[in-house]
Amino acid sequence: MTAVEHESVVAAFAEEIGRSDPVAVVGAKTQWLVGGEPAEGVRLVRAPAGIISYEPAEMTVKVRAGTTIGSLNEELGQHRQMVPFDVDDRSATVGGVLSVGRSGIRRRRYGHIRDFVLQATYVNAVGDVISAGGPTVKNVSGYDLCRLMVGSLGTLGLIAEVVLRCVPVPTASRWFTYDGDPRNLDASLFQASSILWNGDTTWVLLEGHEADVESQAGKCGLQPTEGAPLVPKHGRLSKRPSDLYGLTGDFLAEIGVGVVHVGVGHLETSGAVEQTGARHLHRAVKERMDPKNRLNPGRCPIL
Amino acid sequence: MHRTGPIVELVSTISDAAETIQQLDTSQLVKHLVAAIGADSVKSGRLDQHLYAKDASVLRGTSSVVTLPRCTADVQAIVRTCTANGFSFVARGSGTGLAGGAVPLDNAVIIATARMNAVEEVDVENGFAWVQPGVLNLDLSRALLPYGRHFAPDPSSQQACSIGGNVANNSGGPHCLAYGVTSAHVLAIEVVMADGETVMLGGLDAEPSGYDLRGLFVGSEGTLGVATRIAVRLTPNPPIVKTLLLDFVQPNDGAATVSSIIAAGVVPAALEMMDQRAVEVVEAFANAGYPTDAGAVLLVELDGMADGVAADVETVRRVAHANSVRSVRVAADDAERDLLWKGRRNAFGAVARLKPDYYLHDTVVPRTKLQEVLEKVYEIADRYELLAVNVFHAGDGNLHPILAYDSREPGVMDRVHAAGAEIVKASLDAGGVLSGEHGIGLEKRDYMPLMFTSADLAEQDRVRSVFDPADSANPMKVIPSGSRCGDFAGHTGSGHTIPEGAWV
Structure with a gap:
């Protein structure tokens, strides 16, 4: 073309x-x-x-x-x-x-x-x-x-x-599980691609050079596992990384990031912990760029 | 950075400023500002006006009053006082900007953030630090050292430039190749808007709701308001760092090595290139053992875990040999690394060995077009009888051609500007962009239509005007005046004009 x-x-x-x-x-x-x-x-x-x-x-x-x-x-x-x-x-x-x-x-x-x-x-x-x-x-x-x-x-x-x-694409990409406190991993792993925690088990994705993945896993006592855990789909919470440790129920938290995936029956289902402090400004941007509200009416990214 | 004879310039500009003052009565403004933030935070003497009328570019504006706030409330009071008295305002960090972004036009009031220099809070678990805008880039990384963290953007001016300035310009630096520019390292910004109200853009939780106004603010060059507190993202220091110096006889072999390294799947932490002239002046200054007979050298930094770095070093070595490298030197320790970087970081100042003045450009081209555009840069400089020196972020295609000259030569600035315009056009023709990290400011404002359509520019101005409808925050920057069209109803622009003689 x-x-x-x-x-x-x-x-x-x-x-x-x-x-x-x-x-x-x-x-x-x-x-x-x-x-x-x-x-x-x-x-x-x-x-x-x-x-x-x-x-x-x-x-x-x-x-x-x-x-x-x-x-x-x-x-x-x-x-x-x-x-x-x-x-x-x-x-x-x-x-x-x-x-x-x-x-x-x-x-x-x-x-x-x-x-x-x-x-x-x-x-x-x-x-x-x-x-x-x-x-x-x-x-x-x-x-x-x-x-x-x-x-x-x-x-x-x-x-x-x-x-x-x-x-x-990293040369090696491996999932592991860990039985201890995920905070230990957060502090001791360099550039883990993902650390997921459901209140009980921690899953870790290490990516990079094969030997680095193996040595980091060995140092932290990680156990090899098949792949990523099932991610609950019912809702999604936005928190600070330090606010993940009091969570209960059916959840999977992204350690070090703060996103929490929750299952059916979880008390919270959506929403940011910190509401935007500039809601009027977000609305003003929308009104200026789409004054007739014709683009995707009904959908709203502003909580 | 524009090194003209300081005394001659000072005298001539003080008399210019004196003329301005005769036309402009700032006595009421000063009185209100003093009442609002105290006499020791307000400066209206001619020397201050002179000092703050320019940044590190060659452009000069006219300022009215210089303010030195200590806190957010001071900034709010200044902005409200400006608005009430019909003055615009310009936030200024360290004045190291190279595009005239902090040059005051329209007799703007300067809001200099130098006193707002506290690192307020470091939260390692949540990966952020709250800092005030006047904190210097290198001071922040030094403050984070005990935590094993740093602030990733590292402009060459990092000893002097401020975090507020980094936010305004979405600054980069050598290490943004792997780590990303400032936008990727700012979580939240407290902003004093043009109406004096304070808003929080972004947030410390994972996914703040609403539009990414934080991302819009970063790189907006002070035109959307004044950042008063910034939550920066902390980056863990890598366990292993290796720095390599690659020496090429032929510059095009160096350029080919740059794109081959990336194509081989290695993204170095930094990948810098210096041409022969740069190597000569840098070596004379730094004594780092740079090969002064090289056609070009590459400085390659690889970081991460031990085995990955070792593998990357081998890949870089292999790629370099395939491109006829003459030697590959791996820094043995931190001292040698620092020495190699010292040369790179001070390259611009070292150019003074060639000529007393220089003009530093900043464009980006696709990596695969580096050699082609470099050759054009030399050809353009030759044609205008200027000396071109190239020291740049080759890994991301970010050219920094230096045009060295002697400002005592009559008419030389006309040649410098004409050559600069051709370099910008050559970069755009090669599929590049106007600026990689210095910003648009005033310097490139009128080039914006080369890269954007009138509809694109009108859209940008429409968003800008939501934040600052009266165009009082750093007026007349970024968007060319002819492209301002307010909202879809189509009212005309703000009516500001650039005063005669604002350009030097």
Whole structure:
């Protein structure tokens, strides 16, 4: 496809979104209920799919928002690279995962998924195609509107395509369990990719060079295990890492991060511990960027 | 960094400032500011106005009053007083910015954060520290040393630059190749808005609700408000660090090694390149044993666990040999590492051995285009009879061409600016961006349309205006004035204009 044809794909998406009536974007619906369902009867659109360009020596990939995480990582994997967007369902889309803005269980090692977005092209409330950020791995040109898109649930603009930073696939990747206090591990392991705790057992993912993984596991008395534990799906809490140790019931906490996955019957089911202190400002951003509330009406990222 | 004869410049600018003062009555403003925050925190003498009228760029503005707040309440009082008296304001850290971001326009009041320099709280378990904006970058990492942690962004100016300034510019540094830029290392920011209200952006829990206004604020160059407290993320110090010096006869072999290292799946903690001129001046200054006859050298730092680092060292060695490296030197101990880094960190100052003045540029190109753009940089500099020296963050394609010159030569600044404009365009033509870490400020404001459409710029300004509708926080920066269009209803811009003679 030529550059002009690529632009026409974005233009067609903008055309479909239009300029006036309420519209919601749908990906694979793997996190469809986060922040509320779109209002009833709202017109649904799908973002275009496909990898536009991939430069292994740059460690960057330009990809359309409707591309599935599974197919993206399959392509990147050919060059032993990946985007560490850990999803349970490989059909989840790039645009969907970014719009919801929830990082996966390896955030402890790789950081927040927002930090992988170098450039975002989206369609705004009046149907204009907007590009923010830049295609290179480092860039401070202009306001970082890419960050605003991540976690916005498509309420400020509908993502058409993004340039993402990739990372190398680690040579070894092993899950272990641990019987002691997870705080011991938090302090003594360097760059564990994930430490998960359910109040009883601790699961640890170590990634890197084979010998480092084995020596760290040996030093801390970790037991090899098959893989990641089942992650409860009923709710998700946001806490400080130090506030995880009084939890009870059916939960799985991300040690060192503060995300808690909870099962059915848990007292808390959602919500950040610390409510945003600038709610009026968040609302003002929404009102300025989408004054008619036509983008994903019904969905709200502001608690 | 712009080293002109200090006395001559001082005298001429004091007389400029005196003219400004005759036109501008600040007596009421000063009276109100003194009442609000005390006389020892308000400076309105001509010398202060002169000192704060510029940053480390070659640009100069005009300031009215300089304030030195001690706390958030002081900043609120200053901002409210400014607004009530019709003045804009500019937050300023250490003034090390290179894009004119802290240069006051519109007779803005300076809010200098130097006295707000406390590390308030270090919370290792939760992985953050609350710091005030005037804390210096290197002082923060020193304060974190007893905890085995550091603040990852490390601009070359880290001895002098402030965390508030790092937040404003989304600063990088050599080690952001593996660790990410400032945005990835800031959890929450307390901000005094243009209306004097305080808001908290981001949060200390894992997933604060709402839009990522924290991420929007980082890199907004002081145009969305004044950061008064910052929760920075703590990074554990790596157990093993290895620093390698790679010596190439041919510069293009060095450049090819950069992208081959990345393509081989190694992301070094830092991957820096110096050209022959840079090596010469750095060696004369640092005596680090840099090979002065090399066409280019790479400084490669690998960190992490012992076996992974050892494997990476071997990969880098193999890739370098495949690209005709002449020698690979691995620093034997911390002292040797520090010596190699000392040369790199002081490279810009060492350029004074070539010419008394220099202009430091900052663009990013794809790693695979490094050599092509470097050759263009030399060609452009030759054409304008300037000396180009290159010391840069090669691993992320972040070029820092230095144009060395002597400001006593008549008309030289015109050549410096013209060459700079061509370098920026050459970088964009190669698929690059305007700035990797210095910011847009004033220096590159009018280049923004080269990278963004008018719709893109209008969108950026629309978001900006939510925070600061009257354009009183660091006015006239980042967005070119012609691109300001307020909201979708389309009212015109703020009406500010840049005063004649603001540019030096």
